[in-house]
Amino acid sequence: MRQTGLLIGLVFLTAAWAADGYAAKVSPATDECIGCHISISPGIVADWERSRHAETSPGEALKQSGLEKKVSSEKIPEQLLAYAVGCSECHTMNYDKHQDTFEHNGYDVHVVVTPVDCSTCHSQETEQFSRSMMAHAYGNLVHNSLYQDFMKSVNGHQTFADMTTALQPPDDQTTADSCLFCHGTKVEVKGTQTKETEFGEMTFPILSGWPNQGVGRLNPDGSRGSCAACHARHQFAIETARKPYTCSECHKGPDVPAYKVYDVSKHGNIYNSLKHQWDFKKVPWTVGKDFTTPTCAGCHMSLVVDEEGQMVAQRSHEVGDRLPWRIFGLIYAHPHPTSADVSNIKNKAGLPLPTELTGEPVGEFLIDADEQFKRRKTMQKICLACHGEGWVNGHWARFENTLRTSNAMTLTATQILSSAWKQDLVRGLPHNDNVFDDLIEKMWVEQWLFFANSTRFSSAMCGADYGVFENGRWNLSKNIQEMNDWLQIHTALRKR
Ligand code: HEC
Ligand code: HEC
Ligand code: HEC
Ligand code: HEC
Ligand code: HEC
Ligand code: HEC
Ligand code: HEC
Ligand code: HEC
Known part of the structure; x- marks a missing residue:
C-alpha cells in the first residue's frame, strides 16, 4: 500500500517535470538549476534543451546495442540512470576532485566540466583521447626548452633603443591569447569573489587561464584536455564535430x-x-x-x-x-x-x-x-x-x-x-x-x-x-x- 502511494507520488513529480517539455525526465537538482538559469543564461538552457543529453537518459541509452550505442561506459552510477543528463549531472560530477568546486545554492558546483567528468558515461572516447597528442598539447609545448624560446620570440614585447631592438618576455595574458588559446592553458583557482546577483549575494571562484577550450588544457581536477574543443557546449552535437569548421578553428x-x-x-x-x-x-x-x-x-x-x-x-x-x-x-x-x-x-x-x-x-x-x-x-x-x-x-x-x-x-x-x-x-x-x-x-x-x-x-x-x-x-x-x-x-x- 505504502509503495503504491510512493509510486503515485513519483508519477506526479514525473508529470510535473515532463510538463517542462523535456523528452527525458529531469532530476530535481537540474530542475532547480534551470529554474534560475533560464533567466540568467537563457542561451545555455536553450542550447542544452536541443541536445541529446536533454532527450535521452543514460538508462535508455544503455539499452541501445551495437554500433548505434552512444554511451561507451559499461557501468554508469545508479542515481544517474533515470534522468536526462542535465546541468547538475555534469556540473556537480566528481565535485570532491575539483579545485574549482564552490557552494552554489545548496549544491557543490564546478565550472570546468572535464574529460574525467564526461568519462562517467563516455569512458572509451575519454581513454582514447587521453592517448592522443592533442591531450598533451600543453606539455608538448611548455615543457620543451626550444619551443619556449620560439614562443618568446613570437609573443615577446620588442623595444628599440640605441639603434638596436631587444626582446622582453611575454606576459601571461598574451600567452593565453596566443599559443595556449589552441594548445590549452592551465586553469587554476586564484581565490573567490562575492557578487550581488538578482538572487542575492553569491560567491564564485576566480579562475586563471579562463576561458579556454584548448585541446590540451590542464584542468582544476588534474585532468588534461577539453572535449568542448570539438564538442561545443551545450548541444554537444555530433554534426558540429563531423564538419570541418570545428577542426578549422x-x-x-x-x-x-x-x-x-x-x-x-x-x-x-x-x-x-x-x-x-x-x-x-x-x-x-x-x-x-x-x-x-x-x-x-x-x-x-x-x-x-x-x-x-x-x-x-x-x-x-x-x-x-x-x-x-x-x-x-x-x-x-x-x-x-x-x-x-x-x-x-x-x-x-x-x-x-x-x-x-x-x-x-x-x-x-x-x-x-x-x-x-x-x-x-x-x-x-x-x-x-x-x-x-x-x-x-x-x-x-x-x-x-x-x-x-x-x-x-x-x-x-x-x-x-x-x-x-x-x-x-x-x-x-x-x-x-x-x-x-x-x-x-x-x-x-x-x-x-x-x-x-x-x-x-x-x-x-x-x-x-x-x-x-x-x-x-x-x-x-x-x-x-x-x-x-x-x-x-x-x-x-x-x-x-
Ligand atoms: C537561485 C538561483 C540559482 C540556482 C538555483 C543555480 N544557479 Fe547557477 N548561477 C546563478 C547566478 C545568479 C549565477 C551568476 C551569473 C553571473 O555570473 O552573473 C550563476 C552562475 C553559475 C555558473 C557559472 C559560475 C562562473 O563563475 O562562471 C555555473 C557553472 C552555474 N551557475 C551552475 C549551476 C548549476 C549546475 C546549478 C544547479 C545545481 C545552478 N547553477 C543553480 C544562479 C543560480
Ligand atoms: C554534458 C555536460 C554538461 C551539461 C549537461 C551542462 N553543462 Fe554547462 N558546461 C559543460 C562544459 C563542457 C562547459 C564548457 C567549459 C569547459 O570547457 O569545461 C560548460 C560551461 C558552462 C558554463 C560556463 C560557460 C560560460 O560561457 O560562461 C555555465 C554557466 C554552464 N555550463 C551552465 C550550465 C547549465 C545552466 C546547464 C543546464 C541547462 C549546463 N551547464 C549543462 C558541460 C555541461
Ligand atoms: C551522465 C552520463 C553522461 C555524461 C556525464 C555525459 N554524457 Fe554525453 N551522452 C550521454 C547520453 C545518455 C547521450 C545520448 C545517447 C543516445 O542518444 O543514445 C550522450 C550523447 C553524447 C554525444 C552524442 C551527441 C549527438 O549529437 O549524437 C556527445 C558528442 C556527447 N554525449 C559528449 C559528451 C561530453 C563531451 C561530455 C562531457 C562534457 C558528456 N557527453 C557527458 C550521457 C552522458
Ligand atoms: C590556431 C591554433 C594554434 C595556435 C594559436 C598555436 N598552435 Fe601550435 N599547433 C597547432 C596545431 C593544430 C598543431 C598540430 C599540427 C599538426 O600536427 O599538423 C600545433 C603544433 C605545434 C607544435 C608541435 C608540437 C609537438 O612537438 O608535437 C609546436 C612546437 C607548436 N605548435 C608551437 C606553437 C607556438 C610556439 C605557438 C604560439 C606562438 C603556437 N603553436 C600557437 C595549433 C596552434
Ligand atoms: C579533436 C576533436 C574531438 C575532441 C577533442 C573530442 N571529440 Fe568526441 N567526437 C569527435 C568527432 C569527429 C566525432 C564523430 C565521430 C564519428 O563520426 O564516428 C566524435 C564523437 C563523439 C561521441 C559520439 C559517439 C556516438 O556514438 O554518437 C562521443 C560520446 C564523444 N565524441 C565524446 C567525447 C569526449 C567525452 C571527449 C573528451 C574526452 C571528446 N569526445 C573529445 C571529435 C572530438
Ligand atoms: C567517401 C568517399 C571518398 C573517400 C573515403 C575518399 N575519397 Fe577521394 N574522392 C572522392 C570523390 C567522389 C572524388 C572526386 C572524383 C572525381 O571527381 O572524379 C575524390 C577525389 C580524390 C582525388 C582527386 C583530387 C583532384 O583534385 O584531382 C584524390 C587524389 C583522392 N580523392 C584521394 C583520396 C585519398 C588518398 C583518400 C583516403 C585518404 C580518399 N580520397 C578518400 C571520394 C572519396
Ligand atoms: C581524404 C582523407 C583526408 C581528409 C578529408 C583530411 N585528411 Fe588530414 N590527413 C590525411 C592523410 C592521408 C594525412 C597524412 C597521413 C600520414 O601519412 O601520416 C593527413 C594528415 C593530417 C594531419 C597531420 C598530422 C601530422 O602528422 O602532423 C593533420 C593535422 C590533419 N591531417 C588534419 C586534417 C584536418 C583538420 C582536415 C579537415 C580540414 C583533414 N585533415 C582532412 C587524410 C585526410
Ligand atoms: C582547439 C584547437 C584544436 C581543435 C579544435 C582541433 N585540434 Fe587537432 N590539434 C591541435 C593541437 C594544438 C595539436 C598538436 C598537439 C601536439 O603536437 O602536441 C593537434 C594535433 C592534431 C593531429 C596530429 C596528431 C598526431 O597524433 O599526429 C591531428 C591528426 C588532428 N589534430 C586532427 C584534428 C581534427 C580531425 C580535428 C577536428 C575534428 C581537430 N584536430 C580539432 C588543436 C586542435
Missing part, C-alpha cells in the same frame, strides 16, 4: 594549413556543394549513403561502415591511429612518435627534437616500419571505400615522395643557417642563444614551418594550390635564394 595555418587545403580539394568542393544532401547525425556513418566525400572526421576519426553494415574504420579519439607519419616538420617530417607525450624526446645533439638538424629521425622515440605499415593500411582502407587501388597507391607514392623532397629543401636551408652561425654572423645554437630571433633564423623557420609543411599538407590532402604558389614549392625555392643572398652579403661585409 585550430588547423588553418600557415603552419598547419589542413583546413585551407581541404577547402580547395575535390573532397572539400563536393562537401561544400552537396552537404545539404548528407546526413551528419547518423551513427554509424555509412559511406556513399550518409556522405559522399570525407570530412576531416571521416578520414581521421569517424566510425565508418558500408551499406552492408561492414566496418570500414573504427571510431578513434586517438587520432594518431591512422597516421604513419608526422608530417608537421620538427624540423623534418618523420615517422609518428610512439608516445603522445613528446616532451621528453632528445636527439643525439641533445636538442629536444624528434629529428637531427641534419635530417635523421631519432628512431628510439618513433614508430617502426611495421607500425607505419599498419596505420597506412587503416587510413587507406577508408580511401578504398570510394577509390580503386591504383588511385590510392598512386596518391600515396606521390605524397611520400613529397616528404623526401620537402625534407631536402629544409636541409638546404639548415645548411645555410649553420654556415651563418659558424661564421658568428648571428648568435645561435653554437652560442646557446635563442635560434628564432634573428632575421635569417626567422627565414629558416618559415622554410620548415610554413613552406615545407604547406607543401606536405597539400600533398597528403589534395589541395594543390598550397603545394605550389601559395606557401608551397615556389616559396621553398625563393626562400633558399633569399637566405643565401643574406649569407653572401653578410660574409662580404664581415671581410671588409
Whole structure:
C-alpha cells in the first residue's frame, strides 16, 4: 500500500517535470538549476534543451546495442540512470576532485566540466583521447626548452633603443591569447569573489587561464584536455564535430594549413556543394549513403561502415591511429612518435627534437616500419571505400615522395643557417642563444614551418594550390635564394 502511494507520488513529480517539455525526465537538482538559469543564461538552457543529453537518459541509452550505442561506459552510477543528463549531472560530477568546486545554492558546483567528468558515461572516447597528442598539447609545448624560446620570440614585447631592438618576455595574458588559446592553458583557482546577483549575494571562484577550450588544457581536477574543443557546449552535437569548421578553428595555418587545403580539394568542393544532401547525425556513418566525400572526421576519426553494415574504420579519439607519419616538420617530417607525450624526446645533439638538424629521425622515440605499415593500411582502407587501388597507391607514392623532397629543401636551408652561425654572423645554437630571433633564423623557420609543411599538407590532402604558389614549392625555392643572398652579403661585409 505504502509503495503504491510512493509510486503515485513519483508519477506526479514525473508529470510535473515532463510538463517542462523535456523528452527525458529531469532530476530535481537540474530542475532547480534551470529554474534560475533560464533567466540568467537563457542561451545555455536553450542550447542544452536541443541536445541529446536533454532527450535521452543514460538508462535508455544503455539499452541501445551495437554500433548505434552512444554511451561507451559499461557501468554508469545508479542515481544517474533515470534522468536526462542535465546541468547538475555534469556540473556537480566528481565535485570532491575539483579545485574549482564552490557552494552554489545548496549544491557543490564546478565550472570546468572535464574529460574525467564526461568519462562517467563516455569512458572509451575519454581513454582514447587521453592517448592522443592533442591531450598533451600543453606539455608538448611548455615543457620543451626550444619551443619556449620560439614562443618568446613570437609573443615577446620588442623595444628599440640605441639603434638596436631587444626582446622582453611575454606576459601571461598574451600567452593565453596566443599559443595556449589552441594548445590549452592551465586553469587554476586564484581565490573567490562575492557578487550581488538578482538572487542575492553569491560567491564564485576566480579562475586563471579562463576561458579556454584548448585541446590540451590542464584542468582544476588534474585532468588534461577539453572535449568542448570539438564538442561545443551545450548541444554537444555530433554534426558540429563531423564538419570541418570545428577542426578549422585550430588547423588553418600557415603552419598547419589542413583546413585551407581541404577547402580547395575535390573532397572539400563536393562537401561544400552537396552537404545539404548528407546526413551528419547518423551513427554509424555509412559511406556513399550518409556522405559522399570525407570530412576531416571521416578520414581521421569517424566510425565508418558500408551499406552492408561492414566496418570500414573504427571510431578513434586517438587520432594518431591512422597516421604513419608526422608530417608537421620538427624540423623534418618523420615517422609518428610512439608516445603522445613528446616532451621528453632528445636527439643525439641533445636538442629536444624528434629529428637531427641534419635530417635523421631519432628512431628510439618513433614508430617502426611495421607500425607505419599498419596505420597506412587503416587510413587507406577508408580511401578504398570510394577509390580503386591504383588511385590510392598512386596518391600515396606521390605524397611520400613529397616528404623526401620537402625534407631536402629544409636541409638546404639548415645548411645555410649553420654556415651563418659558424661564421658568428648571428648568435645561435653554437652560442646557446635563442635560434628564432634573428632575421635569417626567422627565414629558416618559415622554410620548415610554413613552406615545407604547406607543401606536405597539400600533398597528403589534395589541395594543390598550397603545394605550389601559395606557401608551397615556389616559396621553398625563393626562400633558399633569399637566405643565401643574406649569407653572401653578410660574409662580404664581415671581410671588409
Ligand atoms: C537561485 C538561483 C540559482 C540556482 C538555483 C543555480 N544557479 Fe547557477 N548561477 C546563478 C547566478 C545568479 C549565477 C551568476 C551569473 C553571473 O555570473 O552573473 C550563476 C552562475 C553559475 C555558473 C557559472 C559560475 C562562473 O563563475 O562562471 C555555473 C557553472 C552555474 N551557475 C551552475 C549551476 C548549476 C549546475 C546549478 C544547479 C545545481 C545552478 N547553477 C543553480 C544562479 C543560480
Ligand atoms: C554534458 C555536460 C554538461 C551539461 C549537461 C551542462 N553543462 Fe554547462 N558546461 C559543460 C562544459 C563542457 C562547459 C564548457 C567549459 C569547459 O570547457 O569545461 C560548460 C560551461 C558552462 C558554463 C560556463 C560557460 C560560460 O560561457 O560562461 C555555465 C554557466 C554552464 N555550463 C551552465 C550550465 C547549465 C545552466 C546547464 C543546464 C541547462 C549546463 N551547464 C549543462 C558541460 C555541461
Ligand atoms: C551522465 C552520463 C553522461 C555524461 C556525464 C555525459 N554524457 Fe554525453 N551522452 C550521454 C547520453 C545518455 C547521450 C545520448 C545517447 C543516445 O542518444 O543514445 C550522450 C550523447 C553524447 C554525444 C552524442 C551527441 C549527438 O549529437 O549524437 C556527445 C558528442 C556527447 N554525449 C559528449 C559528451 C561530453 C563531451 C561530455 C562531457 C562534457 C558528456 N557527453 C557527458 C550521457 C552522458
Ligand atoms: C590556431 C591554433 C594554434 C595556435 C594559436 C598555436 N598552435 Fe601550435 N599547433 C597547432 C596545431 C593544430 C598543431 C598540430 C599540427 C599538426 O600536427 O599538423 C600545433 C603544433 C605545434 C607544435 C608541435 C608540437 C609537438 O612537438 O608535437 C609546436 C612546437 C607548436 N605548435 C608551437 C606553437 C607556438 C610556439 C605557438 C604560439 C606562438 C603556437 N603553436 C600557437 C595549433 C596552434
Ligand atoms: C582547439 C584547437 C584544436 C581543435 C579544435 C582541433 N585540434 Fe587537432 N590539434 C591541435 C593541437 C594544438 C595539436 C598538436 C598537439 C601536439 O603536437 O602536441 C593537434 C594535433 C592534431 C593531429 C596530429 C596528431 C598526431 O597524433 O599526429 C591531428 C591528426 C588532428 N589534430 C586532427 C584534428 C581534427 C580531425 C580535428 C577536428 C575534428 C581537430 N584536430 C580539432 C588543436 C586542435
Ligand atoms: C579533436 C576533436 C574531438 C575532441 C577533442 C573530442 N571529440 Fe568526441 N567526437 C569527435 C568527432 C569527429 C566525432 C564523430 C565521430 C564519428 O563520426 O564516428 C566524435 C564523437 C563523439 C561521441 C559520439 C559517439 C556516438 O556514438 O554518437 C562521443 C560520446 C564523444 N565524441 C565524446 C567525447 C569526449 C567525452 C571527449 C573528451 C574526452 C571528446 N569526445 C573529445 C571529435 C572530438
Ligand atoms: C581524404 C582523407 C583526408 C581528409 C578529408 C583530411 N585528411 Fe588530414 N590527413 C590525411 C592523410 C592521408 C594525412 C597524412 C597521413 C600520414 O601519412 O601520416 C593527413 C594528415 C593530417 C594531419 C597531420 C598530422 C601530422 O602528422 O602532423 C593533420 C593535422 C590533419 N591531417 C588534419 C586534417 C584536418 C583538420 C582536415 C579537415 C580540414 C583533414 N585533415 C582532412 C587524410 C585526410
Ligand atoms: C567517401 C568517399 C571518398 C573517400 C573515403 C575518399 N575519397 Fe577521394 N574522392 C572522392 C570523390 C567522389 C572524388 C572526386 C572524383 C572525381 O571527381 O572524379 C575524390 C577525389 C580524390 C582525388 C582527386 C583530387 C583532384 O583534385 O584531382 C584524390 C587524389 C583522392 N580523392 C584521394 C583520396 C585519398 C588518398 C583518400 C583516403 C585518404 C580518399 N580520397 C578518400 C571520394 C572519396
